[in-house]
Amino acid sequence: MVDARDVVVIGGGFAGLSAGVALADLGFRVALLERKPALGGRAYSFEDPDTGDFVDNGQHVLMGCYNESIGFLRRIGSGDNLVFHNDLEIEMLAGPGRSATLRTAHLPGPLHMSAALMRYRHLSLAERYSAAKGGLRLLKMRREDRAALEKTTVAELMDQLGQSDNARRAFWYPLSIATLNDEPEVSSAALLAEVLVRAFFSRRSDSAFVYSRVGLSDLYCTGARKIIEQAGGVVASHALVDGLEVDGDGVVERVRLRDGRRLEAANFIAAVPPHHLARMLPENAVADPFFQRIGELGTSPIICVHVWLDREVTRSAFVGFIGTTTQWLFNKRRIFERHGERHPGYLSFVISGARSLIDMPNEDLLDLVINDLGAMIPAARNAKVTKALVLKEKQATTAPSTASHHLRPAAATPLKNLFLAGDWIQTGLPATIESAVVSGRAAAAAVAARAEAAGSG
């Protein structure tokens, strides 16, 4: 007899772990199964054996508006590992010495952001005014006709808002590509509006960047595991689920693991990306239009190049590059407390929405990034590369296309006791840590509601 409090959660990323912790807090016994040797999913880090530095698969930035993620991290005792910037302050470089900073003002939101734009020197005065006006108009469009925005790409939106080529290049597109992870020509304007309203045109504290001062895996995996285990649950790695066994009434009875083990539970949460979900579904479920639609979701890649130079070439914690293929530079010395002094030249470069580069050989990508760095910061031309790592995430996030709005599902599925979680679920947010955590908590709430209904029925 299966205990009504038993839940299997498949996947140990932000979505699965936040679902597991929420369930443990509600008194459920969770078996969390992760196929890899370590937890962390796409937001993972590892210790580089040569340098001792913690390397993230890609620099992860949270924002002040990530309320659910910050709440989750505080709940698992990791709040102190977050560094909160007081204000948004982004240095953007358009060439040697051509630096301008987007710095929010000490004003209540959204005036803090309008003021930041009005002082942003990469735009002419007319462009600054037009960008601030465009932002406010976009918020109005979101309030009045979100459905229309869902059918509009970011590039089309820029036409509607009358934004100049320079305003797109120096402000809108870096913001859009960094937050949505795809080209403006295919990204949804509704998702950009969501980012703007939550992060940039709300409270001042919502727009501030929030970093982890420890490696990503230390930030959330250990604490979450502890809470699930303290509530009587188990967290197993090397536990690849390769099938869901479903009875004739559409109820999942158990999961089948690759090693032959089977595990029963009253409810199941699949917190895995769409292509992994498809592999574990029984044949008759795969044909269901609900799951077919999920199969149509596309993905978008991110490339991260980690470079150790023999010296520090910038004192900024992060810098946006305008006009080069490389988009962002993160200066790990300024971000990480622990290893910075030993390796002051550790930089990490990010290229989001990197479809056209994903098949480029690693050596060429390294050359490209180093050339871009030299073009922006001439002092770096004399620095020596002592080590480099190129990390390509081909399926980094769900593509933020206009089509994604009707393809992203809610937590409930046609299988009565199977719920979905993951950054790609319909949260209204781009595929981010915040979306993953929101989805994990929503799936846990759906399980609790079903258990309660079963209990009272």
Ligand SMILES: Cc1cc2nc3c(=O)[nH]c(=O)nc-3n(C[C@H](O)[C@H](O)[C@H](O)COP(=O)(O)OP(=O)(O)OC[C@H]3O[C@@H](n4cnc5c(N)ncnc54)[C@H](O)[C@@H]3O)c2cc1C
């Ligand atoms: C390079 C990069 C940079 C990013 N930067 C940012 C950023 O700056 N800010 C931000 O908010 N977001 C960022 N993101 C997005 C963020 O990492 C993701 O949104 C988030 O980690 C997704 O979490 P998840 O739990 O939904 O999925 P995942 O992290 O993919 O977790 C799913 C887990 O399920 C496991 N799994 C899959 N199949 C099975 C199976 N059959 N059995 C058992 N386990 C299985 C996987 O191994 C994985 O651990 C970035 C992503 C990448 C790749």
